[in-house]
Amino acid sequence: MKIGIIGGTGDIGEGIALRVSDRHEIILGSRDPAKAVETAEKIIDILKERGITGNCRGTTNEDAVKEAELVVISLPFQHVASTLAGINPEYFENKIVISPVNPMERKDGCFMYCPPDEGSAALAIKKMLPESARLVTAFNNIAARKWAKLDVILDYTVAVTSDDAEAKKKVMEFVSEISKLQPVDAGKLDVACIVESLTPLTINIAQNSKLKDLSIYMK
């Protein structure tokens, strides 16, 4: 599968490329395509050292969406609207789009969940995409830094939400391919706000507990 990652030079982009580019074609997008090319080369080198052939390249965000079958929006929420505005909406038509985006702000040393008026990043992003795009939330609660450390086993629960049952199922299958991630069906997009809000909570807990990179496991 061709997977295009908007903001692909961040932790999630690198992490997905490192962990699945042996099986999938990963297209890292960036507003700075030279940086995306450099990141892709770095990933190929890391995998090569382990005897793995990675299929990964860097380009613009628009190209990454255009060429992909599945798109991941790996951006801070405040950059989503401006970035999507720079991409021809036709390129999203009928594609599965994954949002791991968590809108949050720091206030008095504590992270607060700050959703837009729509109620969640997911519901806001849905409005920015063409109607045929199949939005799914996933990967919201995995500590960013754990993604790119290939030796870290990701033994976490990934709560997946979508209004499109088939797209949700496909994303859950994709999630289950990565490390030891356990996808679970958390419902429709209207509960994405809960999943998104969990990340500022775990960041605060990690900070207060002097723990690091806390993620969620449900059992």
Place this chain on the structure above:
Amino acid sequence: MKIGIIGGTGDIGEGIALRVSDRHEIILGSRDPAKAVETAEKIIDILKERGITGNCRGTTNEDAVKEAELVVISLPFQHVASTLAGINPEYFENKIVISPVNPMERKDGCFMYCPPDEGSAALAIKKMLPESARLVTAFNNIAARKWAKLDVILDYTVAVTSDDAEAKKKVMEFVSEISKLQPVDAGKLDVACIVESLTPLTINIAQNSKLKDLSIYMK
């Protein structure tokens, strides 16, 4: 420590009594004190079979608060206001009060988090109590049915919030005495909404996954 439990005949009340009445004095309150007495006797019998002496008795909700040093409000959110209105507020003065309350409603087969105008059950309950009461949220995300099964090890993370740092610390110590619960400092009461909202999320996930009694572990 004398621990009074409002709504003490429910799963959390029974669970706390079963799990700590060997070390603490547990006072189960109920609007039906005969039922509380019966529950307390049942708990003492269960512990006796295991060679444990439980210190547990049943009474009215008001008496449970009056006699306790620490109070747990173990009620569905929609019964909190009317129950607290029937208890002399002086009995709460200067006491630590734990809220494990999660306001939620079922809609189209799915549980939604439905906080009151204050933003969370915790912030609403704070307004119902005298100012000197020291409100702490804890135990929100432990599946109710796991509490009362004494053989089930509770190896979960308990996110604790409060505006009173000392009360929070004391509650965290209390949490850590129970089974293998791991208390973590999740911040002030203004983030209790996130912790409360996690419970409808895990219930929905359990339902969609045909899993049972999901609880949260952070790692």
